[in-house]
Amino acid sequence: MMHGTPPPDAPGRGLLIVRNAQSGTAVIRPDPAPVLEARLPEARVHMLGEGEDMADVVSRAVDTDDPPVVLGVYGGDGSVSRMAGLARRFDRPLLVLPGGTFNHFARSAGIEDVDAALDAFDAGHSIEVSAIEGAANGGESFLALNAVSVGSYPELIDDREKYRPRLGKWLGGVVAAWQTMRGAEPLVIVRDGRRAKVWSVFVGIGRNDPQRVATMQREELERAILDVRIHHARGSRVRAVAFLAFGRRTAAVLRALRLMPPREDVERLLVSEFEVSVRPAPGHPAVFVHDGELVEPGGEVFTLRCVAVADAVRVYAPPSEG
Known part of the structure; x- marks a missing residue:
């Protein structure tokens, strides 16, 4: 059973957002931090450090007394697909905040910018998305959205x-x-x-x-x-x-x-x-x-x-x- 969504009277509560600082460095876009702080004041936002693994961050957060009920990611297609795999693994819905160079998946989903993503989140509007599950040489599987x-x-x-x-x-x-x-x-x-x-x-x-x-x-x-x-x-x-x-x-x-x-x-x-x-x-x-x-x-x-x-x-x- 898919986990629930944050309560509407507590904007961002139960939401973990992981930011990839290396995404989107080839384009100029505003820092999303002010928007996230204003619209999701109770969300947890984690900036990935150099060499830090997104899976470790999410696993630690899930294995606490107050685990996130929604996983969010600010980054490009690579970051989004990695978080999508974790959302599937931990049975959580996914909030995609476009922050990469091309944002192929976000654009396919009609998510043109961070505000559009947050509007959908506030409204509770979501869709079940198909994906590619792949593996090379029979090794560990990965999820691809594009x-x-x-x-x-x-x-x-x-x-x-x-x-x-x-x-x-x-x-x-x-x-x-x-x-x-x-x-x-x-x-x-x-x-x-x-x-x-x-x-x-x-x-x-x-x-x-x-x-x-x-x-x-x-x-x-x-x-x-x-x-x-x-x-x-x-x-x-x-x-x-x-x-x-x-x-x-x-x-x-x-x-x-x-x-x-x-x-x-x-x-x-x-x-x-x-x-x-x-x-x-x-x-x-x-x-x-x-x-x-x-x-x-x-x-x-x-x-x-x-x-x-x-x-x-x-x-x-x-x-x-x-």
Whole structure:
């Protein structure tokens, strides 16, 4: 049984909010502290220290005489997905306060800013959200609210993290995209006994725009189905990176310039579960990404398994306009 919500006469009581100070450093946005203090005076707000683990913070809070009944997070998609996994583990609803660079999940849920999230929380309006439960090499599972990917995008993230300390996230991303485009090589995947060379594999949750390859921002919140895009390595390196255009307008421009991969190069699957064995090209890292978080599972070859989970976590969100 899902735990309850804080009493309406005590704004914020029973709510634990964890802030990730490292989220959203590539964009300028106001400090949320004054808003949280004004609207949720009785909430507990914990700023993550360097090297501090969110799971440890939440576990300690839950294991007290006055445990939180709602878990909140201020941060980007990686922080949100980690807290979503903890909310599911401890059977608590989730308050998402967008504080990252892209905020893909928050935008999908109609949560444009902190005030919108708090309005939904005050009104008690929530929705049961589906998610991806994944694991690499049969290890510890993780929860993803947007997508899991192997191939060009994880390599771009890997390169960006190398440049980030020196150039920052935005400029580091530009340099990483250039490096990825110059050095992109297909990786080999094996699925259901079939071998293929591909530029990338994206596993999203819920049906997404069929015209796109990089389904980083979901279009459905409730449907428990995996929308898989496999970009077969039949085109150029430019196309291998051009498909990473996340925005509709950017994708439209690239499509007009004939830089997006043709439809026959992209295989789409709508399945409840998906398993693939991945062998990167020689000299390329064995990595994957879930909700912007880079993971190195170890070994030259790894197996990635994803399962669609219905009603994975209850999230406070504005009512849908539809």
